Amino acid sequence: MKKIALFAALAVGTCLAAVNSLDQATLKDYLANGAPFNFILIDVRSSEEASTAIGNAACKPYNLAWPVQFKDEIGKIPKDQAVIVYCRSGGRSRSAAAYLSSEGYTKVYDAGGFMTWDGPTVPASEIRPASRLPEPSMRAKAATNPTN
Numbered sequence: 001m002k003k004i005a006l007f008a009a010l011a012v013g014t015c016l017a018a019v020n021s022l023d024q025a026t027l028k029d030y031l032a033n034g035a036p037f038n039f040i041l042i043d044v045r046s047s048e049e050a051s052t053a054i055g056n057a058a059c060k061p062y063n064l065a066w067p068v069q070f071k072d073e074i075g076k077i078p079k080d081q082a083v084i085v086y087c088r089s090g091g092r093s094r095s096a097a098a099y100l101s102s103e104g105y106t107k108v109y110d111a112g113g114f115m116t117w118d119g120p121t122v123p124a125s126e127i128r129p130a131s132r133l134p135e136p137s138m139r140a141k142a143a144t145n146p147t148n
Contacts, residue, residue, distance in 0.1 A: 034141025059138035
């Protein structure tokens with residue numbers, strides 16, 4: 001029995017180790033100034049909770065409620081695509097991020113909870129439908145080439 005508990009603890013630890021935290025100040029900076037990479041932003045709250053969502057004109061999130069809708073739709077996203085998840089307070093986003101990692105996604109970021117978000121938001125009417133996956137929520141800012 002102890003071996004099973006130890007194995008389970010190691011498995012969970014391995015999944016969580018592949019998840020990166022993304023502080024909300026960094027996400028706000030991406031929204032304001034552009035991101036260094038393409039990413040898909042996913043709100044894992046229920047649609048009833050998502051009357052507003054993190055985003056702006058340049059970044060429209062998806063709403064894939066954890067766990068059922070999220071697990072049903074996530075397969076549309078390539079495993080090397082950067083995915084940022086958030087929820088109401090951080091618990092579901094942590095679970096969703098760990099699930100992505102366990103499924104082989106390599107660029108997983110947990111942005112925590114909407115309750116502490118003080119950045120830009122979009123109304124529910126601007127949330128992207130799952131049918132648009134795997135289109136990124138935000139594209140990387142264009143690299144500028146200095147001219148001489």
